[in-house]
Amino acid sequence: MLAKRSPAGAPGAAPSESVADALLRHYDAHARRLPWRIPPGASERADPYRVWLSEIMLQQTTVAAVIPYFEKFTTRWPDVAALAHADEAEVMAAWAGLGYYARARNLIACARVVADELGGRFPDSEEGLLALPGVGAYTAAAIAAIAFGRRAVVVDANVERVVARLFAIATPLPQGRGAIREATDRITPDARAGDFAQAMMDLGSAVCTVKTPQCLLCPLRPQCAAHAEGRAEVYPVKPPKKEKPTREGLIWWLEREDSHVWIERRGDKRMLGGMAGLPGTAWDARGGAQGGEPPVPGDWIALNAGVEHVFTHFRLLLSVRRQVVGAACLPDGEGQWWPLARIGEAGLPTVFAKVVHRMTEKG
DNA sequence: CACACGTGGAG
């Protein structure tokens, strides 16, 4: 195969392989094997359902965290029709622990659109994909390139970092995103755009890392402006992050004498919407946790130690009050008694799982 | 554009 020659940077500079060719050559030798990925060079075609599902799960989530969830979902719901017709609460419970639960709500909505309105086939264009719930600019481009072989400009946080370094783009994010996107467009090949995107992401994940990038192992080192400057790690320049406020809330741990706990389904608009949860007050700034009526009256015993959990944009301090009731008790509101012996199957988000752990640990 | 939205692993 013929390597493209990039224009010489400086007079007399040695001609070099294009970024795409160097990267794809590296990818052909070092691509990670992942459950949703077809190895480079295989004749098989990637299944759009699996590509879509993996891309949704991978949004802001590490590969290691996604793999077991991906296996669970594809085993239980092998195609988009199966997922579209699945019980909604079952899907939400299967997502529990992965975070960003709006993804799960949109996942179900998207599967239903594809199955019921699009004849079970995903759109094969970026524009069509972009119209689906939960599919934004990145995901539309990624699916178009990876599943349908389209030339699409795929920009995620990895690509952003690699490209900002390659071209030493010093404009801080998010302002610098325009220049990064243009530069990515320039180096994206017409052929193998899907492999190129995945190769960029592999590179960003394993070599061109946020901290202490492994420039000595990088196939793009000869063409990297940031490496030439000797300071790859300063790119991309990011704005200072904001401080996390603390919020407080109260949990009503209502336990039945036969070892069942009262669990509710959270409204779609709330945080952790659509997920199972323990009853409690709203979470707000110190002292403000009002409006929380307990599910039943009676003597609630406050626990000494609370539970702390850190979300993306705030830290939560949860206090717990406990009451044990008889088998005939039927609390107000929607909810159900769940056996503590099988609490792991209730589909509780991690913050509530922490409370369960606290309430069931020995001592 | 800025902010809300989860979690767990790495350094």
Add this chain to the structure above:
DNA sequence: TCTCCAAGTGT
């Protein structure tokens, strides 16, 4: 222990 932040989207 603590800080950073990952294959982003919706509003």
